[in-house]
Amino acid sequence: MRTAGPERLYVVTRGRRDPGGPDLDLMTLVEAADAAAPPGAPSEYPRILRLCRRPVAVAEIAAHLGFPVSVVRVLLRDLLAAGLAVARPPAPGPAGTTDMETLEQVLVGLRNL
Numbered sequence: 001m002r003t004a005g006p007e008r009l010y011v012v013t014r015g016r017r018d019p020g021g022p023d024l025d026l027m028t029l030v031e032a033a034d035a036a037a038p039p040g041a042p043s044e045y046p047r048i049l050r051l052c053r054r055p056v057a058v059a060e061i062a063a064h065l066g067f068p069v070s071v072v073r074v075l076l077r078d079l080l081a082a083g084l085a086v087a088r089p090p091a092p093g094p095a096g097t098t099d100m101e102t103l104e105q106v107l108v109g110l111r112n113l
Contacts (some may be wrong), residue, residue, distance in 0.1 A: 011014070014105065017072065024065075024076055024077070024087060025058065026057065026059040026106060026110070027058070027059070027060050027089070027090045027102070027103075027106060028057065029052075029055035029056065029057055029088050029089070029090055029091075030050050030052050030055065030056055030057075030058060030061065030076055030080075030085050030089070031052050031054065031056070031080075031085065031086055031087075031089065032048075032050075032052040032053055032084065032085050032087075033083060033084050033085055034051040034087060035083065035084050036049070036084075037084060038082075039081075042073055042075075043074065043076055043112050044065065044067075045078070045079060045084070045099070046091050048061060048065070048072075048075060048076070048079060048085070049085065050086055051064055051065075057090070057102070057105070057106050057109070058072060058107045059078060059106045059110055060105065060106065061076070061112070062109070063108075063109035063112045
């Protein structure tokens with residue numbers, strides 16, 4: 001997928017930088033709620049919600065969209081604030097460690113950025 005230019009990223013985020021809010025690190029899992037994006041919402045919102053029909057890591061969402069993680073965090077925080085998505089930390093593997101397969105998938109997603 002082709003990465004969006006800086007002008008498009010500025011429009012998508014309405015010029016906002018990472019606004020703070022819930023901690024969304026690369027491994028945070030995001031899942032869509034049952035609601036759909038409101039009419040007139042940026043086209044990226046429905047795309048993110050479709051990707052998140054199952055829990056998906058922030059890094060994976062960024063890789064699919066071809067956007068920098070900082071831009072994806074802005075969009076995800078909008079969706080979380082609107083109640084259209086929920087976020088949770090990744091499930092720990094045995095003995096409190098993160099599943100290696102998940103880490104490998106995130107690494108592949110980051111390399112694709």
